[in-house]
Amino acid sequence: AAARRTRTFDGHGRTRDGHDVPLLANIGHPGGAASAAAAGAEGVGLFRTEFCFLDRADAPGVEEQVAQYRTVLSAFPGKKVVVRTLDAGADKPLPFLTAPGEPNPALGVRGLRTATRDPQVLDDQLAAIARATAAESAEVWVMAPMVSTVAEAADFVARCAAHGLTTAGVMVEVPSAALTAGPILARAAFASVGTNDLTQYTMAADRLLGELAPLSTAWQPAVLELVAATCRGGARHDRPVGVCGEAAADPALAVVLVGLGVTSLSMTARALPDVAAVLASVTHAECVELGELALGSDSAEDARAAVRARLGVLE
């Protein structure tokens, strides 16, 4: 255990046989960007911009947003940074975007859906991201949360293009998006699977309810099937498919995801060394075998136990 705690990450995620799997960081508040870079993150796979504005009554101005976004971009010169547009609603209400009193906020007007009611907030945010991008050398990818349909993906890509933001993608965190990943990725440049919400919506289990924890795990074979479907959609159009949910931070699950076709993993920076170490211990072909082992299991518990046994990780 002591050895695990002192492990570090050399800044290059790869399997034992040299198949590159970039290991990226999830960033909430911009203040976390510098330490994520110091931890060796190869870029940012998820910048949760709503964390900048959780306590705000009014929508932030463009100038203020530019400053916050530049803080993150400047910590990753020349590196990829995936900036997610505001994911307001459900567990992260924003007073200036979230309508009170919805009976089921997780199924309500959250994420990209808020842009139908209030397009100016998204437009201002894209303007701010474009200005921050022009001022820094990071390679900026823009991503929409809670996309459910091909039309939403196409509309988001068009809105980004209007601001000169050419690498626009979507989160896949709703089963409908996973099942239509082919046509979605014919329009969008990339996808990133949000396993936290994808699990919640696949299993119909509130992610905040501890009592449902046995259901609320991305080890569920049904969730893994949807990840595999997303990867097939990406492969059809030669688009990268990352994972930025908590599943990417579980080393045994991370190699399963790679085996299902996931091309990058984004996680809390402190998980990087352990994920990198397990990834470096297996070949890509072994990842594929582990993915098949998990998909073929009857339960989350069986999948996890089978994969960990094969990896030689003790429970």
Ligand code: PEP
């Ligand atoms: C997810 O749903 O997996 C995700 C990464 O987004 P968030 O946790 O911010 O909802």
Ligand code: MG
């Ligand atoms: Mg989510």
